[in-house]
Amino acid sequence: MKKYIAYCGLDCETCEARLATANNDEALRREVAKKWSELNGVQITPEMINCNGCRIDGVKSPYCSSLCPIR
Template identity: 40%
Template sequence: MEELGFCGIDCTVCPAYQATIRNDAAMREKTAAEWTKMFGNDFEMEDIVCYGCQEREKPVFGYCDKCRVRLCALERGVLTCAECSDYVCEKLAEFYEQVPQEKARMDKRHEVFLRSQRPG
């Protein structure tokens, strides 16, 4: 099952998403420790809860509430950024500098979207 963030991140491979879906406390603890070292922020096990950034009813990871890409996509009402008329915008370009593999996935989705918009 494909579960994409607005930016193209594959949620199904994210440890926060996996720990949440599986209700796996050990995975939450491990992810909190790894992310504390990796990102230089203090993460607690309770912070590692996320049902994917497209979720509107259930909890999402804390950063999702501040993510400029997510906030923009919600405001514009697009399924993913690939369906946006401003693809690739400045916010997304900055993000893709860090994770270029996600851009490749979204470029493909954007091409499919453009073809679907052509008449005939």
């Protein structure tokens, strides 16, 4: 769905952070936090993996809510 396409063009519909949030999946939160920490060279905790999507009301990941220059 179009509303799930982020301002930057990412597909929030398939984003693992959004899926972990939608399904309240703690194991996936831990997995995504580990993967994103390694990919970005910063510490990302499972608690930070909460996002409903860039253009959807509700919670956003810290990067997408306040760091993304495009958003």
